[in-house]
Amino acid sequence: MRADFQSWVARNQARLEGVLNELLPRADVVPQRLHEAMRYAVLDGGKRVRPLLAFAAGELAGADVERVNKVAVAVELIHAYSLVHDDMPCMDNDVLRRGKPTCHVQYDEATALLVGDSLQSLAFQLLAEHRLNDDAAIQLEMIKLLAMASGSRGMAGGQAIDLVSIGTALTLPELELMHIYKTGALIRSAILMAAQCGSDNHDNRLDAIQIGRLDHFGKLVGLAFQVVDDVLDCQADTATLGKTAGKDADNDKPTYVSLLGIQGAQSMAQQLHREALESLEEFGDAARRLRELADFIVLRKF
Amino acid sequence: MRADFQSWVARNQARLEGVLNELLPRADVVPQRLHEAMRYAVLDGGKRVRPLLAFAAGELAGADVERVNKVAVAVELIHAYSLVHDDMPCMDNDVLRRGKPTCHVQYDEATALLVGDSLQSLAFQLLAEHRLNDDAAIQLEMIKLLAMASGSRGMAGGQAIDLVSIGTALTLPELELMHIYKTGALIRSAILMAAQCGSDNHDNRLDAIQIGRLDHFGKLVGLAFQVVDDVLDCQADTATLGKTAGKDADNDKPTYVSLLGIQGAQSMAQQLHREALESLEEFGDAARRLRELADFIVLRKF
Numbered sequence: 001m002r003a004d005f006q007s008w009v010a011r012n013q014a015r016l017e018g019v020l021n022e023l024l025p026r027a028d029v030v031p032q033r034l035h036e037a038m039r040y041a042v043l044d045g046g047k048r049v050r051p052l053l054a055f056a057a058g059e060l061a062g063a064d065v066e067r068v069n070k071v072a073v074a075v076e077l078i079h080a081y082s083l084v085h086d087d088m089p090c091m092d093n094d095v096l097r098r099g100k101p102t103c104h105v106q107y108d109e110a111t112a113l114l115v116g117d118s119l120q121s122l123a124f125q126l127l128a129e130h131r132l133n134d135d136a137a138i139q140l141e142m143i144k145l146l147a148m149a150s151g152s153r154g155m156a157g158g159q160a161i162d163l164v165s166i167g168t169a170l171t172l173p174e175l176e177l178m179h180i181y182k183t184g185a186l187i188r189s190a191i192l193m194a195a196q197c198g199s200d201n202h203d204n205r206l207d208a209i210q211i212g213r214l215d216h217f218g219k220l221v222g223l224a225f226q227v228v229d230d231v232l233d234c235q236a237d238t239a240t241l242g243k244t245a246g247k248d249a250d251n252d253k254p255t256y257v258s259l260l261g262i263q264g265a266q267s268m269a270q271q272l273h274r275e276a277l278e279s280l281e282e283f284g285d286a287a288r289r290l291r292e293l294a295d296f297i298v299l300r301k302f
Numbered sequence: 303m304r305a306d307f308q309s310w311v312a313r314n315q316a317r318l319e320g321v322l323n324e325l326l327p328r329a330d331v332v333p334q335r336l337h338e339a340m341r342y343a344v345l346d347g348g349k350r351v352r353p354l355l356a357f358a359a360g361e362l363a364g365a366d367v368e369r370v371n372k373v374a375v376a377v378e379l380i381h382a383y384s385l386v387h388d389d390m391p392c393m394d395n396d397v398l399r400r401g402k403p404t405c406h407v408q409y410d411e412a413t414a415l416l417v418g419d420s421l422q423s424l425a426f427q428l429l430a431e432h433r434l435n436d437d438a439a440i441q442l443e444m445i446k447l448l449a450m451a452s453g454s455r456g457m458a459g460g461q462a463i464d465l466v467s468i469g470t471a472l473t474l475p476e477l478e479l480m481h482i483y484k485t486g487a488l489i490r491s492a493i494l495m496a497a498q499c500g501s502d503n504h505d506n507r508l509d510a511i512q513i514g515r516l517d518h519f520g521k522l523v524g525l526a527f528q529v530v531d532d533v534l535d536c537q538a539d540t541a542t543l544g545k546t547a548g549k550d551a552d553n554d555k556p557t558y559v560s561l562l563g564i565q566g567a568q569s570m571a572q573q574l575h576r577e578a579l580e581s582l583e584e585f586g587d588a589a590r591r592l593r594e595l596a597d598f599i600v601l602r603k604f
Contacts, residue, residue, distance in 0.1 A: 025454055030479070034454050034462035085419060090390075090411035109392035110465050113415070114458045117387060120419065121453030124426045128445035136438035143430035143445060151423030152327055152336050156416045160336035163412050177332070 005292040009052060016051045016076065017043065019069045023126060037107045037115045038122075042080045045098035049225065049297065050075045050187055054194035056289035057214060061198035061206050067132045068194050071142070074123040075190040078150050081119035084112050086159065120150070132197055142193045149185035158182025162253070170254040176223065183229075184222030191218040191290075210283075217279045217290065224272035225297050230255040231265050232301070273298040307594040311354060318353045318378065319345065321371045325428060339409045339417045340424075344382045347400035351527065351599065352377045352489055356496035358591035359516060363500035363508050369434045370496050373444070376425040377492040380452050383421035386414050388461065422452065434499055444495045451487035460484025464555065472556040478525065485531075486524030493520040493592075515581045519592065522578035527599050529571045532557040533564060534603070575600040 020042055027036040051072035058068030087094040087102040088109060095105050104112035127146060133139045148154055158181030165178065195214055198205045206214065234257045256265040276294045280287040322344055329338040353374035360370030389396040389404040390411060397407050406414035429448060435441045450456050460483030467480065497516055500507045508516070536559045558567040578596045582589040 029455075031454065031459050031462040031466070033466060034459060038454060081419075085415055088392075088415065090415060111462065113387055113390065113392060114454075114462050114465075116419070117383075117422065117452075118454035118458040120422050121449050121456070121458065125446055125449035125453060128442045128449060136442055140430045140438055140441060144427055147423050147427035147430060150419075151427060152333065152340060152416075152420035153331075154423070156420040156423065157333050157336060160333040160413065160416050163416075164333070164335060 002292070005289075005296075008289060008292075009296075012052055012055045013048050015055070015069070016048050016072055019073050020076065023070075023073050024122070033107070034111065034114055034118065037103060037111050038118055040106060041084050041103045041112075041115050042077065042119065045100070046080075047300075048076065049293070050079055050190040052293055053187060053218075053221070053290070054190040056287075056293055057191040057194040058197055059289055060214075060283060060286050061195040063194060063197035067130070067197040070126050070130045070132060071190070071193045071197060074127050074146060075186060075193070077119045077123040077126075078146065078155070078186060081116040081123075082155055082159070084119070085116040088112055091159075091163075123150075132193075138196055142196050145189050145193060149189035154181055154185040155183075158185070165254055167252045168254065170259070172259055175254055175256065175259060179223060179226040180219065183226045184219055187222035187225065188215060188218035191215075213279045213282065217276050217294075220272045220276035220279065221294050221297060224269050224276065224294070227256045227265050227269040227272065228298055228300065230257045231262060231269070233257075234262065236301075269298050304594070307591075307598075310591060310594075311598075314354055314357045315350050317357070317371070318350050318374055321375050322378065325372075325375050326424070335409070336413065336416055336420065339405060339413050340420055342408060343386050343405045343414075343417050344379065344421065347402070348382075349602075350378065351595070352381055352492040354595055355489060355520075355523070355592070356492040358589075358595055359493040359496040360499055361591055362516075362585060362588050363497040365496060365499035369432070369499040372428050372432045372434060373492070373495045373499060376429050376448060377488060377495070379421045379425040379428075380448065380457070380488060383418040383425075384457055384461070386421070387418040390414055393461075393465075425452075434495075440498055444498050447491050447495060451491035456483055456487040457485075460487070467556055469554045470556065472561070474561060477556055477558065477561060481525060481528040482521065485528045486521055489524035489527065490517060490520035493517075512585075515584065519578050519581045519596075522574045522581065523596050523599055526571050526574035526578065526596070529558045529567050529574065530600055530602065532559045533567050533571070535559075536564065538603075571600050 024039050024042060025035045027039055029035055054068060054072040054075060057063075058065070058071075083097060084103045086092050087097055088104050094102055096102065100106070102112075103115055107115075123146065124143065127139070127143050131139070132142060150156065152160070158178050161174075161178040162182060165174075170178070191214055192211065195206055195211060233255070256268060259265075260268060273294060277291060280291055280294075283290075326341050326344060327337045329341055331337055356370055356374040356377060360367070360373075385399060386405045388394050389399055390406050396404055398404065402408070404414075405417055409417075425448065426445060429441070429445050433441070434444060452458065454462070460480050463476075463480040464484060467476075472480070493516055494513065497508055497513060535557070558570060561567075562570060575596060579593060582593055582596075585592075
């Protein structure tokens with residue numbers, strides 16, 4: 001990772017942490033225990049890939065920094081809620097997340113359930129209560145995008161396909177559909193919503209074709225992210241991942257590795273990476289951070 | 303219940319069922335099992351008090367019927383998701399709801415978790431994708447209202463207070479705060495959002511003072527609803543309620559009955575009922591359905 005990019009990542013992770021800290025309800029506000037648990041589940045953790053993509057897409061679109069902050073937080077809240085619910089005993093039954101006890105272990109299951117529910121509500125509240133585009137109708141489009149990316153034909157739907165696929169042999173297109181729902185939709189929405197924060201008056205505002213290319217980039221990067229995740233889950237040990245490793249194989253879940261082998265999955269990730277970079281070509285240097293994030297997503301070791 | 307009101311209720315319950323049926327994802331759309339479970343959890347059940355209040359408030363404000371339909375569905379989806387999650391083993395561990403096996407019994411816990419999550423996303427999707435007010439900025443206000451009513455300083459927050467209050471002695475103001483969060487906020491949002499569907503061009507459009515009176519009505523009726531619920535839970539048997547009766551006392555939960563006794567709780571409900579009707583006085587006959595619903599909520603036997 002180049003030093004310049006490394007410092008951009010560190011700076012923007014700190015930026016996100018600051019905004020999260022400010023926008024999450026304080027732990028001394030009633031109901032205190034719920035608010036404390038919400039903060040526990042969200043703050044101080046993770047690579048923040050989705051917010052970083054949002055920040056990079058916002059830079060590309062010349063979008064207002066304060067507006068993009070809200071989008072980045074909303075997407076991260078949805079992601080964090082899904083982790084809290086996924087870790088629960090009735091789902092993946094995981095005790096370790098980001099190197100810390102999972103929410104239901106640290107608190108209790110009922111609280112973890114409500115933490116996830118409340119984080120989802122908060123994401124939509126933030127998108128509705130702050131002005132994110134001069135045109136309120138475009139803001140409604142953004143909310144619709146996040147809602148669809150989160151729901152039964154998005155992230156939660158991907159989880160549901162995942163559930164019924166345990167122990168079955170999915171085809172590559174079926175596995176792809178599952179991951180487009182489960183991971184891709186939210187990553188795509190992070191990029192698109194940030195781009196939509198570009199003001200109407202701004203010279204850098206993207207046209208429909210450019211938004212389309214960005215959308216394509218989001219889909220490819222989202223898929224690459226999952227392929228690399230499968231490879232890492234198979235290779236790494238628990239200490240490096242910060243979560244329990246090898247769970248997928250233990251649970252007899254279909255993955256890109258189980259379908260294509262490690263080498264096949266790695267070459268698929270490289271192919272997606274190449275195509276993702278191609279879709280950014282016309283943007284030149286303005287898309288530098290998105291390009292570097294694509295590299296990071298594919299080349300990361302954790 | 304007067305025959306005229308009875309037929310209004312039946313007509314509007316059928317109206318809601320039709321719109322729910324149309325707006326919920328079809329059970330043959332991937333992921334089928336999740337969509338089937340979402341429909342199971344929402345369709346064909348309940349008194350539909352929140353949607354009925356929305357319909358009545360919409361009539362009062364002269365709001366477009368199609369718009370109010372979306373609001374009624376969104377609020378009912380939030381309510382239905384909360385029931386699915388509340389019934390789960392880690393919360394109330396209930397096996398019976400609306401006379402049918404609860405969602406996690408009929409399907410499984412993981413599916414029930416995702417059903418609740420997906421119903422919440424769908425509620426916000428519907429409010430964002432359909433035009434509900436000529437002014438998109440007002441529509442953003444409506445989304446914010448529902449998000450706040452659902453989250454940690456609304457319904458989910460009320461649940462969290464409920465959790466920590468088991469076995470403790472709440473004061474009346476603490477119990478009231480819990481129920482304003484847990485039940486009142488969503489009932490209030492059903493009424494206010496429906497009123498906000500009134501078109502800018504419509505002569506019947508309510509002014510700020512009128513909206514304030516409606517808001518007050520919503521708070522009083524929401525609280526009355528909960529007080530009556532506590533009385534019924536204590537008196538009725540399981541067959542009449544369609545859900546397991548006497549759970550609150552069994553679980554050592556503070557209720558209006560445990561705090562005030564049955565007679566005290568009943569007279570509190572009557573007082574709230576009177577005040578609720580007073581706040582509608584200036585609206586005359588246009589508020590007839592809201593008045594009848596207030597009567598129904600306080601006088602119901604199930």
